[in-house]
Amino acid sequence: MIEISHYTRRNFLRTSLAVAAALNMKRAGFALRSVALPEVCPLAAEQEVGPYYVANEMVRAEIAEGRQGIPLSLKIILINARTCEPVRGAAVDLWHCDARGIYSGYTKQSMMAGPPPGGGPPPGFDPNHIPGGPPPGAMGPPPVSHPTDKLTFLRGIQMTADDGSVRFRTIFPGFYMGRTNHIHYKVRLGGHADGHTHLAGHTSHVGQVFFPEEMTVKLMQEAPYTLHRIHRTTQAEDGIFGSQHGAAAVAALRMSSAGQSPATLEAEIVAAVDPAATPAPVGMGGFGGPPPPQPRG
Numbered sequence: 001m002i003e004i005s006h007y008t009r010r011n012f013l014r015t016s017l018a019v020a021a022a023l024n025m026k027r028a029g030f031a032l033r034s035v036a037l038p039e040v041c042p043l044a045a046e047q048e049v050g051p052y053y054v055a056n057e058m059v060r061a062e063i064a065e066g067r068q069g070i071p072l073s074l075k076i077i078l079i080n081a082r083t084c085e086p087v088r089g090a091a092v093d094l095w096h097c098d099a100r101g102i103y104s105g106y107t108k109q110s111m112m113a114g115p116p117p118g119g120g121p122p123p124g125f126d127p128n129h130i131p132g133g134p135p136p137g138a139m140g141p142p143p144v145s146h147p148t149d150k151l152t153f154l155r156g157i158q159m160t161a162d163d164g165s166v167r168f169r170t171i172f173p174g175f176y177m178g179r180t181n182h183i184h185y186k187v188r189l190g191g192h193a194d195g196h197t198h199l200a201g202h203t204s205h206v207g208q209v210f211f212p213e214e215m216t217v218k219l220m221q222e223a224p225y226t227l228h229r230i231h232r233t234t235q236a237e238d239g240i241f242g243s244q245h246g247a248a249a250v251a252a253l254r255m256s257s258a259g260q261s262p263a264t265l266e267a268e269i270v271a272a273v274d275p276a277a278t279p280a281p282v283g284m285g286g287f288g289g290p291p292p293p294q295p296r297g
Helices: 009-032 213-219 239-243
Strands: 071-080 091-095 155-159 165-171 183-189 192-194 197-199 202-209 252-255 265-273
Touching: 071 091, 071 183, 071 202, 091 165, 155 165, 155 197, 202 265
Parallel strands: 071 265
Antiparallel strands: 071 165, 091 155, 091 183, 183 202, 192 197, 252 265
């Protein structure tokens, strides 16, 4: 774990204030019942599961496993889209890459192909046109990824509490070619505990968590993220962010006020889901359905 050196607490909080304000006011209103609850809360947009999901991960809150990066405490609050009440007892699977863009379970696969170190945006990138579909000349879906190892860092499952929340203690995610910094999560209802994991249930939501771009750019100036010497895909360059409503999935981000050492970031996001629904999967990059989940052996 590392400390944040380039930010003072005051500057960081000032930057995050505008991003967090609307979310915090809405959340406080729900929690304190100081505002009338609407009859329906807008559903969170479904997003692709991606090729690196692994089923049957451990039920745990601490998922960093010593991976280097800026410590992050992530809180996800689930609200029933029909009633705006908390969704209790849902399993939330969460997974993301490390500071160098590597996913556990797939460490032998390279996600660093692309422009040489220090290179610019992908060839042909037009900042006035956010890509939303397959790249030019694409002939079909990308190959299905299969696990290459049994490592488990930056993966875990938590059950939502009475207030609909789960909290994971992890690190701020890195990036890899074609994807900006993000965290994946899946919401499952109706499953059951089985040893170290939580099995079955129907998937009522698949989402991704993004972060304020201005803050992320500056955080990526810290080690060990600076060791990842490839062009960082910005949110404007990320076709998934642009085509799958990523702007609506940006978490509120702040530095912890508890005075921890090393400094810790706190992120929070609210997602409205329909616990009774099983939405159709969103295809990877617009290519069709996702690959089947790979169980943890």
